Amino acid sequence: MENLRLRDDFYAKIDHKGEIVTVGGIDNMKLILEDIEKNYGEKQVLKKASFTFEKGKIYGLLGRNGAGKTTLFNCISGEDIYDSGKVKIEENENINKELDFSKVGYVFSEPVLPEFLTGYEFLKFYIDINKDKIQDLLSIDEYFDIIKIHEEDRYRLIKGYSQGMKNKIQMICFLITRPPVILLDEPLTSFDVVVALEIKNLIKKMKSNHIIIFSTHILQLAVDLCDEIVVLNNGILEELDHELLKNPEFEEKIMEVLKEDYHD
Structure with a gap:
């Protein structure tokens, strides 16, 4: 088996089947949220939300719905400005520093892409504007192969793409730039069963070299895909006991937690 050649200090090689094989990278990395607060008018959405996410x-x-999951993602990614608190990154146990938003990749639940370009043209444009931070670049067609976008779709205008196809394009962007932090906002809801399984497997292969936070309202998906469950409850982040994931009554317990946040 012959691999495409990538430097050993980067996280991925691509084998002849288009599969990611993790290698190297930063040993320890943490995303640290400290007392994040965000208000919209008189409504407080995030109330000193604190948590440490690990690579x-x-x-x-x-x-x-409406608990503030997207607001939290927007604050982490720089799409929105939080009112108080800190978002920091720690690499290899060095002194943590404020997060550089350019190190965050964000898959929006409703992707916004330039519809007047083809998929191929957009990725070429994306590579051009990010060339200073891209290393070990593959060809555009190789990225399409990894995400399993058929050749005829690569040259179609994005305006004709389904939401699932647009989400695939966003995933390719992360394979190109490899941001340390990846935020996934309901990314699998627009895929059919086969494609959703492929993307789940891709995410699992990427996790060893990234901090991945996956927003979903599908409990079974959270159990199948995620290593840890964090609940945004009344503006505060709460981690569930990992043992709960193995408990057959997990769904009941999580519903009890979420009902505590219901004030109507």
């Missing part, structure tokens, strides 16, 4: 795990972020 090598997929975190499932659960919460009721």
Whole structure:
């Protein structure tokens, strides 16, 4: 088996089947949220939300509709400005520093892509504007192969893409730039069963070299994919006991937690 040649200090090689094989990278990395607060007018959405996310795990972020999951992602990614608190990154146990938002990859639940470009043209444009931070670049067609986008779809206008196809394009962007932190906002809801399974497997292969936070309202998906479950409950982040994931009454217990946040 002959691998495409990538430097050993980067996280991935691609084998002849287009599969990711993790190698090297930063040994220890943490995303640290400290007392994040965010208000919209008189409504306080995040109330001193604090948590430490570690590289090598997929975190499932659960919460009721309107609980603030997207707001939290926007604050981490720099899409929105939090009112107080700190978002920091720690690498290899060095002194932590404020997170550089360019190190965050964000898969939006409703992707916003330039519809007047083809998929191929967009990725070429994306590579051009990010060339200073890309190393060991593969060809665009090789990235398409990894995500399993058929050749005829690569040259179609994005305006004709399904939401699932647009999410695939976003995933390719992360394979190109390899951001340390990846936020996934309901990314699998737009895929059919086969494609969703492929993306789940891809995410699992990527986790050893990233901090991945996965927002979903599908409890079984959280159990299947995630290593840890974090609940956004009344503006506060709470980690569930890992043993709960193995408990047959997990769904009941998580519903009890989420009902505590219901004030109507």
